[in-house]
Amino acid sequence: MIPRPLLILMVILLALVACGSEPPAAATEVDFTAVCDEANKGNRVAVQGYLRLPDSFTGEESVVLRLYEGNDFRGTPIGATAKLGSEANQAEQVPASYSDNDLKVHLADGQVTTYGTRVKVSGKVYYPLVDQDFVCGLENLYIEAAN
Secondary structure, eight states, rough: OOOOHHHHHHHHHHHHHHTTTTOOOOOOOGGGGTTTOOOTTEEEEEEEEEOOOOSSOOOSEEEEEESSTTTTTOOOOOEOOOOOOOOTTEEOOOOOSGGGGGOOOOTTTOOOTTTTOOEEEEEEOOOOHHHHHHHHEEEEEEEEEEO
């Protein structure tokens, strides 16, 4: 039998987790260079750019894609945490040995886009806890074709 105070705490934590799971949605677009501004921390923003797979990853549920401003893939990217799967706003799993050409991302409208295609990505801004090749990232993604 679980003690009553512990049971109450567990119910509260479960409610908080459930409330924190908002569906992905489009956001107000900001300039690529402004995404990582401290004022955006925890807020949903949208930015246009080009997605790329990381050099390596081991996740089976998600991958942190890299979002670059230009199709030359230079400069510091923004992280884009995508769930792996074949549903809207997800990236398809890639083979153990992959190249950029294996990238397939399902847009919010169900269409599939590939490496080298400009997209508009909306997400909640976060800062990684450990050093990465990006300063900030976006999570709970909503991915559209770019204008």
